[in-house]
Structures are given as structure tokens and as C-alpha cells.
Amino acid sequence: xxxxxxxRNGVTILELDGKITIGKGDVALREAVxxxxxxxxxxxxxxxxxxxTIDSSGVGELVSAFTTVTNRGGKLKLVNLPPKVNDIxxxxxxxxxxxxxxxxxxxxxxx
Amino acid sequence: xxxxxxxxxxxxxxxxELVQAAIDEAVAGRGADDDVRHWIGLAVREAVAxxxxxxxxxxxxxxxxxxVEVDDGTVVIRVTDEGxxxxxxxxxxxxxxxxxxxxxxxxIFYMRRFMDEVSYDFGxxxxxxxxxxxxxxxxxxxxxxxxxxx
Numbered sequence: 001x002x003x004x005x006x007x008r009n010g011v012t013i014l015e016l017d018g019k020i021t022i023g024k025g026d027v028a029l030r031e032a033v034x035x036x037x038x039x040x041x042x043x044x045x046x047x048x049x050x051x052x053t054i055d056s057s058g059v060g061e062l063v064s065a066f067t068t069v070t071n072r073g074g075k076l077k078l079v080n081l082p083p084k085v086n087d088i089x090x091x092x093x094x095x096x097x098x099x100x101x102x103x104x105x106x107x108x109x110x111x
Numbered sequence: 112x113x114x115x116x117x118x119x120x121x122x123x124x125x126x127x128e129l130v131q132a133a134i135d136e137a138v139a140g141r142g143a144d145d146d147v148r149h150w151i152g153l154a155v156r157e158a159v160a161x162x163x164x165x166x167x168x169x170x171x172x173x174x175x176x177x178x179v180e181v182d183d184g185t186v187v188i189r190v191t192d193e194g195x196x197x198x199x200x201x202x203x204x205x206x207x208x209x210x211x212x213x214x215x216x217x218x219i220f221y222m223r224r225f226m227d228e229v230s231y232d233f234g235x236x237x238x239x240x241x242x243x244x245x246x247x248x249x250x251x252x253x254x255x256x257x258x259x260x261x
């Protein structure tokens with residue numbers, strides 16, 4: 001999985017591209033979020049449009065990232081969920097845990 | 112016409128890609144559309160990941176065997192590890208409020224959600240065999256799942 005990082009309106013956006021799955025994608029996501037927290041960044045938007053597959057480890061990593069950032073007093077939100085990623089979060093009732101937005105503009109305005 | 116496939120891989124996460132690709136090829140063109148193939152692929156990923164991580168404890172010397180049969184519009188996948196087994200009834204419910212924010216424990220739930228049937232057997236000398244079954248023909252039961260999971 002590739003991760004591109006950019007800043008907009010004081011929010012750091014991580015654009016994920018590929019599979020958030022056990023062994024690689026989940027580790028890459030964990031390291032990216034840990035890096036942001038190490039830099040003192042706590043407004044994080046995860047852009048998921050180009051995610052093709054997410055498994056239970058990837059879901060667990062999203063939950064972990066959300067909890068860690070929240071516990072630091074920050075906010076981690078999700079935007080542009082592909083239908084199958086949405087389904088995965090929906091059936092484990094996590095869609096209501098995360099703040100999820102359809103567009104980047106809406107997400108940025110919410111921080 | 113029946114189609115069979117047998118694979119044996121070492122306990123490394125990168126082999127999950129190999130298994131998923133091989134099974135996807137086995138079910139492609141047998142009545143499974145892209146959505147059904149996606150959910151079967153995810154269930155297989157969870158089964159093999161569990162075999163590697165929880166069954167074989169990430170020991171690369173231990174093997175995971177995967178057997179696939181596609182026949183009469185149904186795919187049956189058996190994933191066997193060399194672990195000590197577990198008690199399926201003791202697996203936590205990931206939908207319970209106290210478990211919802213856990214970072215693990217959703218794999219079996221997803222498998223059951225994506226497939227028509229998931230069962231476990233335990234070999235006399237150890238090892239867990241998880242059997243995943245799903246109807247993949249266009250007019251079969253698999254359509255119910257497809258409509259719910261777009």
C-alpha cells in the first residue's frame with residue numbers, strides 16, 4: 001500500500017492507495033499515524049478512495065489509530081470510503097464510531 | 112465439471128496474496144461475479160491469516176494447506192494449519208459493545224458474514240481445518256449476500 005501525505009487547512013491528510021491488509025498495509029498505516037503523532041500532529045484525515053481491500057487487521061489498525069489519536073486529544077476522521085470498505089465497517093458497526101465524510105471539503109470543515 | 116486445487120504454503124503473510132490469487136482464478140468464470148469473488152477472497156484471506164498467525168504462531172517452518180473444490184455452482188475451501196486448535200464458541204462477539212473498539216477479533220465474524228457456511232474441525236494430532244462454503248452460481252443463494260454487500 002502506498003501512502004501520500006499532504007496538508008490542507010491545518011489538517012494532515014493521509015491518502016491510502018492499495019490494500020490495508022495483514023503484514024504490510026496495516027503496518028504502513030500504523031507507522032504513518034505514529035509518525036504524525038511523533039511530530040505533534042493530531043488533526044488527521046484518512047482518505048480511503050483508492051483502497052481496494054481492507055481485512056480485519058486493516059480494520060483493527062483503523063480502530064487503533066482512532067483510539068490512539070483520540071486519547072492524545074486529537075481527531076482522526078475518514079473520507080471517501082469505497083463501497084466495499086464502507087460495507088466492512090458497517091457490518092461490524094464501526095461506521096458509527098468513526099466520523100465519516102463523503103467529500104474532503106466537508107471533512108476539513110468539521111475539524 | 113468439478114475443479115480442484117491444492118496449495119501448500121509456509122506461514123508467511125505474503126503467501127496470503129498467492130492463495131487468494133489462485134482461488135480467485137479457480138472461481139473466475141464459474142458463475143462468480145466480481146463482487147462475489149471479492150468477498151470470497153476476503154474470507155480466504157482471513158482464514159489463511161488466522162492459520163498463519165493463531166494456528167502456526169508465525170512459525171515459517173509450519174505449513175498451511177489449502178484445498179479448493181468448485182463443483183455444481185458451489186465453492187468449498189478448506190484451510191488447514193499445524194496449530195493446537197481453539198474453541199470456536201469462546202471467540203468474542205465483535206458486535207458486543209465491550210468488544211467493538213478492540214483492535215482484533217473480527218476475522219471469524221467476517222468469514223461467517225461473507226460465506227454461506229463456515230465450520231471447524233480439529234485433527235487428532237492437532238491442527239485446525241476451517242471449511243468455507245459458498246454458492247457462486249448466478250441464481251444461487253450467493254445472491255443474497257451480494258445484494259446486502261454491494
